[in-house]
Amino acid sequence: MFESLSDRLGGVFERLRGRGALNEGDVRAAMREVRIALLEADVALPVVRDFVEKATEQAIGQSVLKSVTPGQQVVKIVNDALIEMLGAEAVDLELDVTPPAVVMMVGLQGSGKTTTTAKIAKRLTEQKRKKVMMASLDVNRPAAQEQLATLGTQAKVATLPIVAGQQPVDIARRALQSARLQGYDVLILDTAGRLHVDQALMDEMKAVADIAKPDEILLVVDALTGQDAVNVAQNFSEQVPLTGVVLTRMDGDARGGAALSMRAVTGKPIKFVGVAEKLDGLETFHPQRVAGRILGMGDVVSLVEKAAETIKVEEAEALAAKMAKGQFDMNDLRNQLGQMRRMGGLGALAGMLPGVKQVKQAMASGAADDKVLIRMEAIISSMTPKERAKPELLNAKRKIRVAKGSGTTVQEVNRLLKMHQEMSTAMKKLKKMGGLKGLGALLGKGGGLGGMLGGGAGGMPPLPPGGLPGLPGGGAGGMGGLPPGFEKFLKK
Numbered sequence: 309m310f311e312s313l314s315d316r317l318g319g320v321f322e323r324l325r326g327r328g329a330l331n332e333g334d335v336r337a338a339m340r341e342v343r344i345a346l347l348e349a350d351v352a353l354p355v356v357r358d359f360v361e362k363a364t365e366q367a368i369g370q371s372v373l374k375s376v377t378p379g380q381q382v383v384k385i386v387n388d389a390l391i392e393m394l395g396a397e398a399v400d401l402e403l404d405v406t407p408p409a410v411v412m413m414v415g416l417q418g419s420g421k422t423t424t425t426a427k428i429a430k431r432l433t434e435q436k437r438k439k440v441m442m443a444s445l446d447v448n449r450p451a452a453q454e455q456l457a458t459l460g461t462q463a464k465v466a467t468l469p470i471v472a473g474q475q476p477v478d479i480a481r482r483a484l485q486s487a488r489l490q491g492y493d494v495l496i497l498d499t500a501g502r503l504h505v506d507q508a509l510m511d512e513m514k515a516v517a518d519i520a521k522p523d524e525i526l527l528v529v530d531a532l533t534g535q536d537a538v539n540v541a542q543n544f545s546e547q548v549p550l551t552g553v554v555l556t557r558m559d560g561d562a563r564g565g566a567a568l569s570m571r572a573v574t575g576k577p578i579k580f581v582g583v584a585e586k587l588d589g590l591e592t593f594h595p596q597r598v599a600g601r602i603l604g605m606g607d608v609v610s611l612v613e614k615a616a617e618t619i620k621v622e623e624a625e626a627l628a629a630k631m632a633k634g635q636f637d638m639n640d641l642r643n644q645l646g647q648m649r650r651m652g653g654l655g656a657l658a659g660m661l662p663g664v665k666q667v668k669q670a671m672a673s674g675a676a677d678d679k680v681l682i683r684m685e686a687i688i689s690s691m692t693p694k695e696r697a698k699p700e701l702l703n704a705k706r707k708i709r710v711a712k713g714s715g716t717t718v719q720e721v722n723r724l725l726k727m728h729q730e731m732s733t734a735m736k737k738l739k740k741m742g743g744l745k746g747l748g749a750l751l752g753k754g755g756g757l758g759g760m761l762g763g764g765a766g767g768m769p770p771l772p773p774g775g776l777p778g779l780p781g782g783g784a785g786g787m788g789g790l791p792p793g794f795e796k797f798l799k800k
Contacts, residue, residue, distance in 0.1 A: 314602050316345040321386075321603070324379040332368045335382060339364045342386065350534040350565025355393065355572040363389045387599050393568060394595035399552060399577035401428075401524055403438070408487040408495040410520050414513055414548065415528035416540060417501035420556035422452065424528050424582060425498040426459035427590040428554075433465055438493040443468035443483035445476040445516060446500040456498055463587050466492075476500065480516045497522070505543045513548055524551045526579065529566070531555040537566040538573050545574045555593075556582035567598070636732045638696035642688045645681050686714040687724050699725055 320341045339360055346356045367382045403409040413421045425442055432438040442460055446452035453470045460467035468483045480497060487495040497520060502509040527544050529537040541553060553570055558581040570578055578593040688696060690713035695701050711718045
């Protein structure tokens with residue numbers, strides 16, 4: 309997400325940083341380009357106007373123009389303005405109420421309400437340890453209630469039994485009674501959508517809200533509809549007391565105008581964004597992290613959190629033990645590649661890592677995609693157990709056999725071996741640094757690399773055992789966090 313805007317702004321600020329001393333004309337010219345970039349990203353005109361005026365006013369201040377690094381200062385001002393526009397802080401669901409907390413999902417038909425309902429329920433169940441029930445109030449769309457029941461089975465979340473012919477208000481009343489009697493912490497009501505905003509939709513929502521008295525009313529809108537999503541949000545916020553917005557299909561929105569406009573236009577926080585169709589494809593919306601991604605600074609904190617969620621503890625502990633001895637074989641590399649795939653593949657990682665230009669450019673040109681990871685794993689799988697444990701056994705004859713077995717070329721096998729060699733060298737250096745303890749000191753909170761990456765907000769959270777993908781322990785070398793030598797594998 310935000311690829312086109314990020315690329316455009318990246319070019320603007322790269323030129324600013326390369327200028328050294330700046331005058332007011334330079335800043336105003338750069339801000340005109342920022343304005344055009346935001347408009348092309350489909351950000352609402354009033355939002356763009358306010359944003360550019362505030363940022364320009366601060367950027368042409370004497371303290372900025374006379375500073376040692378004026379280009380960096382301007383980037384920081386734009387970053388801070390972006391964060392403010394997006395809502396400053398992440399806002400979670402308000403569930404600290406007398407159970408059951410009622411969450412009501414509203415929105416137009418086709419925006420992804422039912423799937424988002426299941427995603428939120430799964431998230432609350434697994435991450436917050438809440439006992440959740442879902443209830444479908446959609447009696448208009450064919451099989452809508454059955455769809456939620458199916459998603460509930462997949463997410464391992466209870467759904468209210470379907471009673472044919474029952475109307476939305478009666479279903480809401482029954483769901484409330486059932487949730488109370490069975491001791492549920494959270495009840496999520498999936499209401500019906502329409503093809504457009506109409507009074508019948510609003511009247512039905514108000515009737516359900518009067519009965520359920522929801523603690524949260526979340527509007528689900530499709531980010532791909534751009535400014536229309538903002539208009540829908542404005543219409544809903546005028547009719548019902550929204551508490552937040554969920555933007556779906558953010559992974560397919562390269563412009564990001566809806567996300568950038570939503571908070572400023574409606575005054576309601578974006579609480580979640582849908583980033584994949586799978587039930588775990590939902591992320592908390594963090595304004596600071598999103599601003600970092602837009603300006604090419606990466607999102608290392610989210611990367612660490614994602615690694616902590618997807619990493620397999622047994623693999624991590626085994627790898628940590630080998631790291632302490634300075635060892636790293638092909639089996640370890642295969643585990644790291646599998647972890648990268650579980651974390652969303654190259655696209656997800658490239659968006660979170662600062663300055664990973666080679667990967668982003670290769671993916672944009674079609675020269676690299678997640679099939680690269682599959683090919684690499686195929687090469688390793690075509691080796692014998694002895695060869696995986698001791699890659700130095702791979703002579704010319706064996707490499708030809710491995711290439712044929714994996715459907716790749718000898719050149720690709722050689723590139724993978726080179727990448728493994730560089731990672732193995734990194735492990736040996738890590739051992740000399742004092743192993744995991746030495747690395748922990750380097751990444752300590754509030755100081756060293758951890759303090760830098762934490763952006764002055766208390767440093768990074770603890771790295772998961774085994775570290776980031778391809779970089780056990782989250783250490784040094786390579787393309788900003790991808791495995792050392794990875795870029796060489798991408799070069800044909």
